[in-house]
Amino acid sequence: MRKITLVLLLIAALSGCNKSPSQDAGQRSTTPLQKITFAYTVQPQGTLVHVAVAKGYFIEEGLDIQSSIHTFGKAALQTLLDQKADFAVVAETPFMFNVLKGEKICVIANIEASNMNNAIVARKDEDISAAGDLKGKRIGFTPGTTSEFFLDSILTSLGLTRQAIKPVAMKPEEMQDAIIGKKVDAVCTWNFPLTQIKRQLGVDGVLFYDPEIYTETFNIVSKQDFVQQNPETVKRLLRAMIKAENFVAQHPDEAQSIVSKTTKTDQDIVREVWNAFAYRVVLDRRIIITLEDETRWAIKNKLTDRTVMPDYLTYIYLDGLRAVKPEAVKIGR
């Protein structure tokens, strides 16, 4: 009988060697929260951030997020550049222009990609029923953003140049009133304004996409010195984003509700545009290819003083994501 007891004790001892994961979580929750400021937008591209905030993933990772919310990424990036935020979400175009300006910033992760988010919405009553009809029309756009790059790209695909239209620079929040008020014939923008304007125009509106000429990326960026000095903070932020990525993949309906609530956008619109976006926390070659392509475009169109292509690899911080999700890093040095 004593031998049986010894065998059972051995089994119990062996089974006790595995520490429960909940024990780790319990220990982490006792550490004080780190305050950081995160500049993000009310666009669908920022879905993962909205979900991470709403689900408390930042807190779980020991981060106390101070939100700095903007209408578009360029504004969010400016907050970062103004030292008012530690992290910002922004599309690759504003990032590219700031790199060309010499800002020491870096991408720590791509959190969204889409080739259907950018489009031109036009008024049919201005004799625009096909893309070719845009020639000579007033088209609103936001300089220094994906809006500008997409506008040039789609014009190129139509065999046109910017000189063939009447470009009107404006902020994203001005576009709706401009097109409704017929100050412009079309606007080149992104969601949610894109779909909201189309809905408002109703049958008078028409959308022009070209998914084969442009892929937008939305990224979390920070200052290079900040990430070098706070690698652990970067990891915590990325862990929270990965949790949000998993949640969005598993609970898209709930994620849509969160986005609708936090961006104050009609849930129908959120659901309508949902499939245009791929929410993945990755670092792959696409960001480099896109940045280089846009840099060539910027240099050619003299949108920058730089004439030499920067080494964008040095503007991408790989160590953070590599530490928390190595399989998501597909760029080698």
Next chain:
Amino acid sequence: MRVPTKLKSISYILVTAIILLLSTIFWLLIISRSANSDLKLADEIQANFLERTSLRDRYFLYHEEFIRIQWEKSKQLSDSLLRQARLQLRDKKSLENIDALVRNIDDTAAIFNRIVANSNALKSAGGNREILEELDKRLSSQLLLKATLIRDTTFLLKNSALKSVQQRYRQLTVTILLLAFSLSIGIILWNILLKQQVQSKTIHLENEMAERKLVNEELKKMKNMLSDGEMISHMGTFEYVADTRTTFWSEGEYCIYGLDPEGTSPTYNDMLAKCIHPDDVALLHQTFTVAIQSGSVYELEHRIVRPDGSVRWVLDRAKPYFDQNSKLVGYIGSTLDITESKRIEQELQAKNTEMERFAYTVSHDLKSPLITIQSYAGMINKDLEKGKYERAQDDMKRIEGAADKMTSLLNDLLELSRAGRQMGEPSLIDMNRLIGDVLVQLTGVIEQSLVEVVLQPDLPTVLGDQKRIAQVVQNLIENAIKYRGDQAAPRIEIGTRQEGTECVFFVSDNCKGIDPRHFEKVFGLFNKLDAKSEGTGVGLALVKRIIEVHGGRVWVESDGEGMGSCFCFTMEL
């Protein structure tokens, strides 16, 4: 919980665990095979992607149509592989990857075709060349971007398949380890419990053996007691089985029949043929058959014959026993050796006969002088009436003679009676010395009758009443002298001879001899072969009485009249 129950429980659990683990291993082998197949497919998809990338690059370099056609074919193979993958791969992640691949490959194809078309347009481009070149850059950039996605997705697909394979092998290894662990634990527990079981059984067995040994010893003791009891009481027990007509004998039974107890019990028929006295076989068989037929108790006194030829008297008593249907099964009974009681009975009978003859003889022989006395008393009265006084005195003398004879007879009878009742303290008797003393007392008679007496030297010492034994020897010598007849050289020899284990004393002579018909008669009371001879005829009867009182036997041997006689007796040495 008892050890056998524990063993049973552990066996059930172990067998269930082994069955489950073996089933799991079997299942894992199947899905491992499937995972390997998935990996192979992912490999092919990746190889196809690399092939198309190579073709794309060659086309952009050389702009040759056949390369584009090869690229198209490669695209068809790609579509086919992806269709197969969609059917073959099952997990959600892989399916998502396949969807992404399909989407991106289709996008790539569309972009590639636009590049081809744009390239063709460029060949004939005029003022719009710059735009077309810009478009080519934009499309090529998107193509590269999509290619990057495809490359990453194919890697993802392959990694996923590889991980799946690795996971299956890990699961397989863990399951095999679990199986080995379960087996080991099971064997250890089995070993411990079996050891306990063996120890428990051993202790139980040892106790049982000790108990059995005690029981066996008790049984042996009781058997010995029974056997001793049977021996002491000259008794045996037997069982008769009616169906087989076989018998089972106890050791005592074997002893009564003089058979070896190690042998097998004889059958009923063998017993009749070999053990029962031939004169009693028919009686026994008839009595036993009647008992069996009536289901009654069987009881019979009969004789048996031992293998050495000796005959014994036995009393059989057996009781029948029956089965539940009242059918006779057999008999259980006992055999009592009654030879001794039979002998005593016969002796008593002989004594009674002797007593009757003694009473008759005494009354007859005493009556004779009384009649003489009565007759001569009457004659005295008549003679006295007639005054014949001389004659009366003669008659008186005759009466005195008759009275003397009666006195002599009564004295001899008294002596005979004393010999049977009164015995002195037994002592060791030196027979040479005793016989020598007797011969000294009889010296006168011996010399007068000219008898030669020869005494063997070194006669044995016997235990008995010295005075009575001397009386025996004296009577036998006097008897030989008395009946020497007309033998010119009478000779008496006194000695011993060995017969088997017995030492026989004898007193032999070469005188008249005795007809064998009178061998018994000579030892009878008042029996005289020669009526004219002296004495009362009590001498030999007295010899017989004394020897029998001493536990011996006496008899006479003679080849007939004129051949001499030899009186023999045995004594306790």
